[in-house]
Amino acid sequence: MPFKNERKYRWKDIRGKDFFLPIIYLASNFILSIIILSILLAVNISSGNSHFNGDINTSSPTALLMEIGVFIFIMLIWMLLHKNSYKIEWKSGFLNIKKYWKLIVITFIVIFIFKLIFPMLVDAFAPEQWKFEETQNDLIVQQMFSTPLSTVLAFFSIVIIAPVTEEFLFRHLVIGELGKKLNFIVMSVISVIIFASLHVTEAQSPLEIVMYLVIAIGIVYVYLKTRRSLATAIALHALNNLVAYVAMVLM
DSSP states (O other): OOSSOSSOOOGGGSOGGGGHHHHHHHHHHHHHHHHHHHHHHHHHHHTTOOOOOOOOOTTSHHHHHHHHHHHHHHHHHHHHHTTTTHHHHHHHHHHHHHHTHHHHHHHHHHHHHHHHHHHHHHHHHSOGGGOOSSOHHHHHHHGGGSSHHHHHHHHIIIIIIHHHHHHIIIIIIIIIITHHHHOHHHHHHHHHHHHHHHTOTTOSSTTHHHHHHHHHHHHHHHHHHTTSOHHHHHHHHHHHHHHHHHHHHHO
């Protein structure tokens, strides 16, 4: 894989408008949270309950519905920003998934096998204080399965929203856009590190990051191999999360 980009890009080749979407996403979440908190506070006051703590459990149906609502809103904004090309991009994405489905499946199998073997290796050879059966991130995700409704809503969060938003941010923006001027390979390495690091903020063992480094490397490999196709990266991420979701439901 060549270290230099295959062509010379100019700053105007970067889709600057796409970088507004994460900002809009965060702002929408904040505003919607304020609105929901205000409604809940008003309901508590009207019912005579003075012990409202103002917390929204991130795994609750309310939080999951809010996440779905914001995601739909952001998708509409994206379609508006790309009103002249989004249909072509959708079609191209599906064609890429169809073209590279074997690469996606094979890469997923490699990641899946590693995720099965690595905890066993950790249990056999790692120091006692570094051992873990499940990552803290997975344990946090499992909290979404506390009720039948939240379990259904968790499907959209885990299998659809997370792959789309994370791949748009870590692959499309970091590698696909910034990489045009800062080098695709360099930004790929940065993308892998950031992705893995953000998934282990609650980790109890430093070895937990290895799981997410391997997942990120697999996704980045597919992304670069398919000429930076966002759709193939989303497909691999969604497949990985779908299998994890089914496993959690069946547990």
